[in-house]
Amino acid sequence: MKKICSVEIVGGFLSWGKTSFINSYLEVTRSIEEILVIIQCEKGNSKINEEFLSEDKIIIKQFKNNDEITERTLNRIINFNNPNRIIIEANGVQSVDYIIREIHKSRGRLGAVFAILDGKTVDIFIRSMGVIMLPLIHMANMIIINNCEDISYEKNRELKVLLGQLNKEAYIEQSSSSKDFYRIISSSRVINKGLYKKIIDFINRG
Template sequence: MFKRKKKEMMVYVVMGFLEAGKTSLICDLITDDMYDDVKTLILACEEGEEEYTQDILNRGKAVCEYIEDEEAFCGEVIKKFLKKHRPDRIIIEYNGMWPVAHIPKLCDELEEICFDSEVIFQTLDVANDETFLLYMKNMPSMMVEHFKMAQMVIINRCTVEKTNKTAIRGSIKAVNPAVQIVYESEDDAFYEMKEELPFDINAEVIDISNDDFGLWYIDMSEHQENYDGKTLKVTGMIQKPSGLPQGFVVFGRFAMTCCADDVQYMGFLCKADSWEEYKNKQYVTVTARLEYKYMDEYGEEGPVFYAEEIIPAEKPDEELVYFN
């Protein structure tokens, strides 16, 4: 017998701190002409400066219920709202101060509650460019948790004069390489603004300074076509773990993606005729050709340095790499 195809239940989780623009985004979502026949249940977990007016809710065929208590953010409570309103989709305005660990747990609970529907979750993080760097400085752990959970990060209120797309991308992509970043601005000229890198990717030898290692690493990970077959000069630490093919070491730097408790080594394979004269965890400056190829150590295609010159180097003044 043929099984009846399950109806899709879209669940959007919109994260972000107060005044990030979550409510404005949700109002745009519910009044979009594409969703004229869709009934939406908004679950608002905090009250910001902007409210859901009855006019907006009527136009968007939406209803709004408030969950102000963190303990009430659970399947049992939401189940009552689903029975009351019978929505076609759910949009959750998530409280930016709550742990994001509640989100995957709720996803599992909704799949059981809506057993006759295919529940599809999409997580979005909304950030205000005017306060982005301030929050990254004062609340980095919470910002990073949002980035890790998000499938899309929307940066709004961008301007040509003040928005640093390179710094923003570095902060986000360092912890979630797969996330999509969307910039929003009222200035059309902003969308024509090209992202400037602090090094010349068209140079005969691309010279990466110690301070720019993090930005280069992110750009290399995202845009391999810009570096494949190119020659680079860069300083890093070599590590000699057992089991590598002959002539290979791991070349990279220690990076802080969030705070002092979140330091990790970010490196890739580097091949030379011999590494015998260099010690494990020694800093060197390599001039090398970069190729992307499959390696068993990666389990997929990845960057491989082929060293043309190796020079002993001093430890950088700032040993940790930052991505902004």
């Protein structure tokens, strides 16, 4: 039986902390043995940590937009690189719906969907760009409201209530800044380092 490749999505607008989240996420969840492909659909200010780029088991592929992540593209990456996981850093100005449909058609299996949101402006973006924001929020398994140190306690509470109404199943976390991602991920009840690796290993042995 062929190895199953989990395909995870990290979404959010430019400069909201997607790449910083991926760096912290890799520190917590990756195992030395696994081959991992990171697909970036936009180029922000942050970069994948150099220590990861020096490892031959972590492969970076860059595209211009979400529409390039087709069934054919995913299958080519899976066939050529034989990864255990693919992490897609989605383009923030396009809906993730297309990527999710292509994943379902490919040899990959949709894994976790993470929504990284900026606490200062996310409510404005939901109102003005709901066609892009709402699919991501609705599909997310985990929502992180970033930059909460820059907003009031009342707004923090209102955002958590709003997002909880839009997605009743997601785990919602609040971070003071991107520097807080590692603490949130490593202490999360959802993302447990040891358990996560055991699940991935079990799936890949299937």
